[in-house]
Amino acid sequence: MTPTNLLMYSTFSLSIFGLSMHRSHLVSALLCIEGMMLALFITSATLLSTTQTTSLAATPIILLTFSACEAGTGLALLVATARTHGNDHLQNLNLLQC
Amino acid sequence: MSPTIYMIILSTLATGTIITMTSYHWLMAWVGLELNTLAIIPIISTMHHPRSTEAATKYFLTQAAASALILFSSMTNAWNTGSWDITQPLTSPSHILLTMALAMKLGLAPLHFWLPEVIQGSTMTTAFIITTWQKIAPMSLIFLTMNNLSTSVFLLMGLLSSLVGGWGGLNQTQTRKIMAYSSIAHLGWMATISSIMTNILIMNLLIYLIMTTSVFLSLIISKSKTIQDTTSTWTLSPTLTIIMLLSLLSLGGLPPLTGFIPKWLIMEELILQNFNLLISMMAMSSLLSLYFYLRLTYTTALTLSPNTTQTKFKWRFYPNTSTMFIITPATISIFLLPMTPLILL
Numbered sequence: 001m002t003p004t005n006l007l008m009y010s011t012f013s014l015s016i017f018g019l020s021m022h023r024s025h026l027v028s029a030l031l032c033i034e035g036m037m038l039a040l041f042i043t044s045a046t047l048l049s050t051t052q053t054t055s056l057a058a059t060p061i062i063l064l065t066f067s068a069c070e071a072g073t074g075l076a077l078l079v080a081t082a083r084t085h086g087n088d089h090l091q092n093l094n095l096l097q098c
Numbered sequence: 099m100s101p102t103i104y105m106i107i108l109s110t111l112a113t114g115t116i117i118t119m120t121s122y123h124w125l126m127a128w129v130g131l132e133l134n135t136l137a138i139i140p141i142i143s144t145m146h147h148p149r150s151t152e153a154a155t156k157y158f159l160t161q162a163a164a165s166a167l168i169l170f171s172s173m174t175n176a177w178n179t180g181s182w183d184i185t186q187p188l189t190s191p192s193h194i195l196l197t198m199a200l201a202m203k204l205g206l207a208p209l210h211f212w213l214p215e216v217i218q219g220s221t222m223t224t225a226f227i228i229t230t231w232q233k234i235a236p237m238s239l240i241f242l243t244m245n246n247l248s249t250s251v252f253l254l255m256g257l258l259s260s261l262v263g264g265w266g267g268l269n270q271t272q273t274r275k276i277m278a279y280s281s282i283a284h285l286g287w288m289a290t291i292s293s294i295m296t297n298i299l300i301m302n303l304l305i306y307l308i309m310t311t312s313v314f315l316s317l318i319i320s321k322s323k324t325i326q327d328t329t330s331t332w333t334l335s336p337t338l339t340i341i342m343l344l345s346l347l348s349l350g351g352l353p354p355l356t357g358f359i360p361k362w363l364i365m366e367e368l369i370l371q372n373f374n375l376l377i378s379m380m381a382m383s384s385l386l387s388l389y390f391y392l393r394l395t396y397t398t399a400l401t402l403s404p405n406t407t408q409t410k411f412k413w414r415f416y417p418n419t420s421t422m423f424i425i426t427p428a429t430i431s432i433f434l435l436p437m438t439p440l441i442l443l
Contacts (some may be wrong), residue, residue, distance in 0.1 A: 040166065049220065073158060077151070080151045085151070093152045
């Protein structure tokens, strides 16, 4: 495993462990999702520059576009949660557990 | 939501699933899944109350994490093999990640906890979309990659799903949660057969979709949010009680109805493969599911609950919701059993 690979895998793993272990605020969950998407962006960009595959040239841009849409949706949900629940603690999302 | 925006969102939802089903490249599969997730979020959070916001947030977090995991597994696979094709074999760490991500997308047993809560927090129609249309895209990915995924993991997840679906639904009084646990149990049967014979998987998925459509449409017409609400179905439409009874028994898998076809074929196939203990446990767990379906049919059609004198004339009025769409799914979900040799591919 090259240092580049190690860097990319550990970035993604840290982000997804952060999402699954550190569940206090919705903002931190959204930041972790954004970190996962950026790790994937770096991975696809370096894959592209390493293999010089021109047919995959649009991959990082498509990925970044969709991750931006996803981050926008996440922030909209953050605003909606703040308006309906008063704060963004994930513990407060407990109305449906029964 | 204005009708224009609603139509745009619904067409995006359809496009996402179709992109995933027809894709050959992992990136396009991921794009389809993302479109699906981004389009269903406004539909779930249309009602501006805390429950729907919570459901939308939970759906968004799980689905975003799962689709990112799918793309990560395919990208590590592309680093190792240089291939982005869905049908090509996956290398060792990536197929485990893909299995987990697809199970999380579908709501299979160890990763199912989001499904009942999301369905409880959304409206009846949205719950109907989540339990039917949203299952097609991940299931088509399972269908495409099944040759490369681990058989024993899928057998184990299928058994666990049908057990969890049976035990979890027993204590519920809300019809949407009951339907969510029934969805988990049916997905368990599909996951079990997916690693053995994929054409039974497709047939089981289609029959599950039709039966769930029939039951959900009867619940939507009779506006039944809880078991208690189903007791007044006969005042609205006496015919609907019979349709709901037969659809629920079909969903439970009783022999003269359509729901028996997938259970019969899966049992036969698994016994042929010598998975006797597994299939006995799954048959027993489907008895648990049958118990809560039977409880619904009991309150709907088999008893007469106390009522006032005016309520019994409600069936004379013209219904508010359209009852036309239930005809085809109800007929198919009741009468299809004699057609078994024709529909098995």
